[in-house]
Amino acid sequence: MADLFPRVRTFALGYRMAEVDEYFNHARAAYEQPGLSDELAAIDVRRASFDLKRGGYSTAAVDSALDRLEVAFAVRVRERFIKEHGHDAWMAELARRAQVLYPRLRRPAGERFAAPGTLHTGYDRAEVDAALDRLTAFFDQGRPLTAEDVRSLTFKRRRAWGAYEERVVDAYLARTVDILLGAA
Missing domain, CATH: 1.20.1480 (hypothetical protein mp506/mpn330, domain 1)
Known part of the structure; x- marks a missing residue:
């Protein structure tokens, strides 16, 4: 499987790849099929955290993706609410x-x-x-x-x-x- 994000140098600290991969796979499922998996809210995305490991994913790249994901979930909630109310x-x-x-x-x-x-x-x-x-x-x-x-x-x-x-x-x-x- 290809890396989801760029990696830092071998001895530099980055986010633990397996944790990030698992989180983003769960978030993708929650976004693409709401109701079929655990719902995520924008605030849940903001609270996401990952352990650091040498040679892991670039923290800046992952944090930037989390920001975009947070916005996507917030927009979906807003649109759903406006449609209903x-x-x-x-x-x-x-x-x-x-x-x-x-x-x-x-x-x-x-x-x-x-x-x-x-x-x-x-x-x-x-x-x-x-x-x-x-x-x-x-x-x-x-x-x-x-x-x-x-x-x-x-x-x-x-x-x-x-x-x-x-x-x-x-x-x-x-x-x-x-x-x-x-x-x-």
């Missing part, structure tokens, strides 16, 4: 889901998420707050913001007293991407 109902559903995000945006900078444990590191508070300010500007002022803008965010690591807990921030941003994909 109409465009206005879809926009109302997106607004309802976005309301869940809003309370955190209203918290003061530096207090939007919990800090990691004392001996741990997390995402730089100021950088995360700046990203959330962009999200607030999107909701309140209609400033441009895409799912790709949010997906491509990276934050410096800080010690606990200047950081937010990574898992909570990641989950919040994943929900944000889901909403932005639905609005696209």
Whole structure:
């Protein structure tokens, strides 16, 4: 069987090929025959992760394919919903889901998420707050913001007293991407 993605050099780290192949075969079946296999949602694709191995698949190539797959599943869900309930109902559903995000945006900078444990590191508070300010500007002022803008965010690591807990921030941003994909 031919490799699905380009491989990294022999001693470089890439994603474990068997895991990636299995995941993409499952995703293909779920997309091509919905209802016959386990359904996947865009957020499930975003949560996909693979172990690293020397000589594995290029992480950039696999991550790029995951982004495209996520969009494909999001578009299918949006089209199916609109066909059944109409465009206005879809926009109302997106607004309802976005309301869940809003309370955190209203918290003061530096207090939007919990800090990691004392001996741990997390995402730089100021950088995360700046990203959330962009999200607030999107909701309140209609400033441009895409799912790709949010997906491509990276934050410096800080010690606990200047950081937010990574898992909570990641989950919040994943929900944000889901909403932005639905609005696209």
